[in-house]
Amino acid sequence: MFRRNLTLTLIIIVGFLTICPVFMLLWGSFLKDLGTFSGFTFEKYILAYTDPEFLGIVKNTVLFVVGSAFFATVLAIFLSYMNTRTNIPFKFLFKVISIIPMMIPHILFAVSWVLLLNPSNGILNTLLMNMFNLSDTPINIYSLSGMIFVEGLLDLPIAYLIIAPAMSAFDISLEESSKVCGASDIKTFFRITLPVLRPAIMASFILVVVRSLASFAVPSVIGMPGRIYVLSTHIYRVIASGFSADYGMAAAIGMSALVASVILIYIYRYLTSETSRFVTISSRGFKPSVVNLKSSKYPLFFIVAFISFLLIIVPVIVLIYTSLTPYIMAPSMRAVPMMSLKNWIEVLKDPISLLSLKNSLFLGVFGATIGVILSVFVSYVIVKVKTKSAGLLESLSFLSFSFPGIVIGVGFMWFFVKTPLYGTIWALLIGYIATYLPYGIRPLSSAFIQIHDSLEESSKVCGASYFTTLKKIIIPLLIPGIVSSWILMSTMFFRELTLSVVLSRPGSEVLAVQILRFSEDGLWGRLSALGIIMIFCSSLIVVIVSLIGKKLSKAHV
Amino acid sequence: MIKIRGLRKYYHADGKVIKALDDINIEIPSNKIFTLLGPSGCGKTTLLRSIVGLETPDSGEIEIDGEVVFSSEKNIYVPTEKRGLGMVFQTYAIWPHMTIFQNISYPLENLKLKKDEINRRVKDVLRLVQLEGFENRPATKISGGQQQRVALARALVAKPKVILFDEPLSNLDAKLREETRRELKTFLTELGITAIYVTHDRVEALALSDVIAVMKSGRVIETGAPKEIYFRPRSSFVADFIGKVNIFKGKFSQKDGEFTVLNTLFGDIKGVASGEYSNDKDAMFFIRPEFIKLKNEPLKDLNCIKGRLKNLIFIGEYYEAEVDVNGNIFSVTISPDEELRENDEVFVCFEPKYTVIIDD
Amino acid sequence: MKKLLLVMIFFLFSFAVYSFDADMAKKEGQVNLYANITAIEPLMEKFTADTGIKGIYTRISTSKYLATVLTEYSAGKLQADVVQGPMPILQILKDKGVLKKYDKSYLKDYPDWAKSDDYIAAFGIEYVAIIYNKELVKGDDIPKKYEDLTDPKWKNKIVMPDPASHATTISWLVGLKENNIFGSNEAWMDFLKKLAANKPMFVKSFSPTPAPIESGEKLLGISMPKYIITKAPAPLDWAKTDTLLGSPRGIALVEKSSRPNAAELFFKYWLSASNMQMLADKVGEYVLAKGVFPPINGIEKAKVLPIRELSDEEIKKWGAEFKKIFYN
């Protein structure tokens, strides 16, 4: 009874949040005149899907999203296995590596990689050229593989934060029994660990696919110069070529991304419906077991260290460097005397930058908290109430998330303008939560899947009411999942751009919008300085929350 | 006393209907150990969970100590937490994020008892399950046997009307299982509490129970004291499930005093039948291996059949062997002091009072 | 002190002549400008300081400009009192009845074409030029005319906005033809083909064009001279071609503004020579007020012409055309 009411309430809340903007877009895609919202037409769909180029775009898009998802997921599996299950040294590095890209504004990250790997004078390219005496630069970032590489790195945190908790909560006896059956560590990993972790791995894969489908920074900064167009840049092209940007047409194109995402989510549910019966946290599975890497310990550590160097240190160094130089210059001794703190001073004096920092902090902390609370309920229903309506809820939660960012923002604007929230920070808050709900839900549902029903049931038998059970049993066991969700949401909200750029108004400016303005004005120095401030604040929040989480979940080893 | 009437629960999976509970009618006596025994998948857990309220049956009624806790007809459903029961889960469901003390005090907290009352009762129950001094251990840092006892303590601490067990020993190793079974029996008998115990292990059921209900495919097919079930089962399924047994077909021929005579391919076999039967009706008899004696010649007043000894296996306390009667195999046990060898010609002899005739 | 005096005289004068009420404007307290122009916060601050009316600057990017304004307008929630943007966008707003007529006397020192529209006043030109890295391109290598871009030595060294999709760039390329920069249509086509053969790197709009030039990733590109100011001290300079083209920038009043007096006051202030000077100095804009130039070497000698604004259909058509030429 209670479950049914809960499911219904959530469907209404989540449905309202996500359907409204999507519905506005759907409506808009059938309208002749968006200004007055009148006239009915199929023309936009016909035009959009009879475009002879569309097929090529679809092909690029599929390669791009699947490639990124594959890359991010494999890397995340590797890192989280190393971190949670082996005796590799300096484990703290892993968490850092896997989360930092989450906090770097995507444009900055993409531009950093362009500076490193562009075929004309990319720093790494030049380095390689000199090292191996090559006649030409070896790597061209402006390619599909370049896009996949950078997008994969950017989406790594999503994958890691979903896979790592599942990996650490894994019932060791499943692996132990495989070893007893004579399987090696590696065989056990591929035959037992991976298949049992399938829900988490699939979740991460799907989430990255959906995310990269909507991603714009990498396709525009790296794809466009390489003349490789994917769905989001194709939509941008439609909007940019002409002054009365045709958002109806953009929405019509975006619908295919939406449909693709919804189908993916159903496939995902289908594929994991069986596996979700495999439960991995039982009360016995909580002891840590560590794979001894023996002689491969240091070589593997070297690989991890190298990845972390590439992933965090290099782009961050690039950022620090550009924040100190008056303009973008290739690093050389010549740059040294020109370095100064001027950009930093400018940023710290700029009232809008400071206001946007304050607003983003509010959204990142408060917004993520509300988002996580909603996500706890939603993922509970998705995982534990396995009815049809739970499936509906899950699809709903993905609706606005899967729409390409540039378009969904307009959907939200069309919606919010009809409410008194328009132009306020609350519109941003609601928009963020509605759009990034999957970030909250995914890690939490992986965590829920692993909590054996009997842990909850035995609480009921002990006379605990539903809310007592939630408070005393479920939530504490969920802490690792909650921490992951909170970090994902908070860091996302902290650097959110696509919605903000449409919804923020004077007074409700946020960091990413300010960064975008700096980038549009070409003020890379200030942009980098603000970016570093952003990364710093974000990291601080993440560290604090991780520590709190660790304290709260004593059982989490 | 727990009364269950017409309980039904169907699952629908892949277009098929699984009758997990199919018209269950039983009465569970107070202050006794009542066991649900049956092969895996027969619906024991579903029945148990229905009693606790974790599962909502499709129809029927459950009454605990005079209070109807579930009735499809009257639209009554008392939620689990209001039923005041205790349960030990198969996985124990010890909460890994709590200490042992926190695990056990949890039901008392939900009763909103005072702190010192809680402390006292947890102490008492810990003494009872012999876990004194473990209060502050994290629940993950104890052995399987200890976890089982924590689960038991948690189920008992609030002095529930009924305590339910779902295969609580199946996670323990054989030796520990036997020990724990013994302890549990003494323990529950001393407490004089109503216990419902689910198991698929016949030995466990026989050793522990005051009353056993044997289940098959969602139905309770027989209820009785362990000895009744063992010696006088009323179906071949129960006979077979509850212990090793030799079953052969025949036809009713006549009554012979207190015994009934069955016409079989071994000639006439005398045995006990419950009820009256018409002649020539198909029936079967069965005899447990431990009641069969091997003799060199047939004995009067016993059922005796000639055969040849095969497959003599020494397993410690006794030999297991087979006797081949024209291709029909009797399982027998032989005490180690008998001097018999394979291929010896022997008579399989068994007393009519241990020979059970049923008509299913 | 002198400045203050000037401002006071300016105001005394203006009260006498113009129709809006400065007291009312003060009471209205603030004015909201929707604009897509580069950081003009200093100008807004100056306005606030000079007039005591709070100038709010709502920055909206070109691609979302029309969608935003029209959405707000039809919901009755348009916050803007004054709008600034590319001409074609303002034209559409005018057609939808969003705009209000202005007093042409505010544009006394402006060329006639700037005030030819009753609703939209043009005040600047978003001028485009060949921008190069002055540390890496020197002496005779510096282009002097547009055709110099087609020299094969620049192969893989050029950056420009995507000619197939970026509206302003498309209009600019068509502008080169319509202003007959190359003497004939054939020469223009030849220019396009040879430029395409040099494999320029395409970025999404003008704003990402200077970065690769200043970092040396590319040596030169089709970009905007204003970056020489905003990105100083980056080693950027512009090729001194004698004609520069660009889209006119307009400003207009909003019909249903709830702060009409403040709006009018701002409108007038914006077009004043001192404000225009600041716009030129701070953000390198090319403005139409007489005798006001951005502090860019040699710009006062250049002929800066407004291009004809293309309709969206034309842009799409030409975009497709350029796509055939540039993407092969």
Ligand SMILES: Nc1ncnc2c1ncn2[C@@H]1O[C@H](COP(=O)(O)OP(=O)(O)O)[C@@H](O)[C@H]1O
């Ligand atoms: N949630 C469920 N959905 C579908 N079938 C179920 C479900 N739970 C139990 N069953 C089926 O009901 C039958 C009885 O299950 P259960 O009561 O667990 O058996 P037991 O405890 O006797 O082994 C089994 O066939 C089982 O597969």
Ligand SMILES: [Mg+2]
């Ligand atoms: Mg069971």
